[in-house]
Amino acid sequence: MGMVGTVGLVLHPQRDSKKAIDTILRWAADKGATVLGLPEEVGRIDCTAVPVDADALVERADLLVGLGGDGTMLRTMRLLAGRPTPILGVNLGKLGFLAEIDVDELAGTLSAIDDHRYTIEPRMAIKSRLGGTDVTAFNDIALVRIPGEGLAAIAVTPAGSDFVRFAADAVIVATSTGSTAYSFSAGGPIVSPRVEAVLVVPAAAHSSFNRALVLPADEEVTLEVLPTSGRLAVEVDGAVVAHLCPGDTVTVAAWPGAAKVVRLGTTFYERARRKLRVDGSAEAL
Structure with a gap:
């Protein structure tokens, strides 16, 4: 049958x-x-x-x-x-x-x-909560500067550890699927979708440290908009869904195997x- x-x-x-x-x-x-x-x-x-x-x-x-x-x-x-x-x-x-x-x-x-x-190729998603609404992305969640309103100044805290602060055009949190999208254009690595990892990639970082981070799927990452930042747009798979101001935070978590793609x-x-x-x-x- x-x-x-x-x-x-x-x-x-x-x-x-x-x-x-x-x-x-x-x-x-x-x-x-x-x-x-x-x-x-x-x-x-x-x-x-x-x-x-x-x-x-x-x-x-x-x-x-x-x-x-x-x-x-x-x-x-x-x-x-x-x-x-x-x-x-x-x-x-x-x-x-x-x-x-x-x-x-x-x-x-x-x-x-x-x-x-x-065959089935499982695809990991990432999820977050913005303004009381749950959002899911299969490519990326990006905090992006709005032209004329200053740089995106963002503190990146993976697994509760303060790690790096970026001043950039955007900071992108991407899945392996999204590694060939916005993340790739910002200089991030190409990652096989079989790898369940979360990428954090700055776009046009105004810093000598401009490297991408690759995090395991079981670690959440928090992005904090710093006092020196302009107002930011939040893009979920390329669509603007919210705006953030200095002091706002976004926590992103992995959702392994969230979709099943036919191959x-x-x-x-x-x-x-x-x-x-x-x-x-x-x-x-």
Whole structure:
């Protein structure tokens, strides 16, 4: 008996997903499976997917399919955080790290998953509490300077030990998944998603010490906005969700294995080489 009786859809807000959705609907019709989607997303496309709210989508789906790119996959992972439901990423545009397949491979991939011919790559998240609201990120939580309001002056305290103070454009707390995103652009290391670690990376630090910290998943890290800091924006996976002022603190903790991403053979290193155009030194070629 196949494992997929209900497929849930999460769509990119702008990219054309009609071909992918039609492929999923045809596959589901042949298998007698149900296809669900969020009303505001499937409502803009002429299709027979059943509109349900986010809670029903998460509760009922045996497989969640993110149609878009890495941003859509991050949103899908946050929807399912803490649940064992597998997530398949389908690339609809630029090559990403999280999407596993292109649209032309979709029907065969759904059948492979239905036949249990796939592996799961657990993805760690990080979580915090901002203004009384719990937030979860699969890439990063960043404290970012607001133009015209001064630098981000932040004390970093891992596991209760005062360690370093940065004056920078931003201080980024990233997962291994996020090591190839904002953290990477700030000079942080590339870390395999199999490594459950928390990275703390300053962006454009005004200091002779500008190194990233790599912390184990069982240690919390607290960021304190210092009196010399300007007002800061807090970005969660790239979206501004709050602002902080001097004296405010944010504590970030790891959430190991918070999402389960479907893999069918590609490796992180293959995706990283293509996406980041890793060629190495010319002298070594």
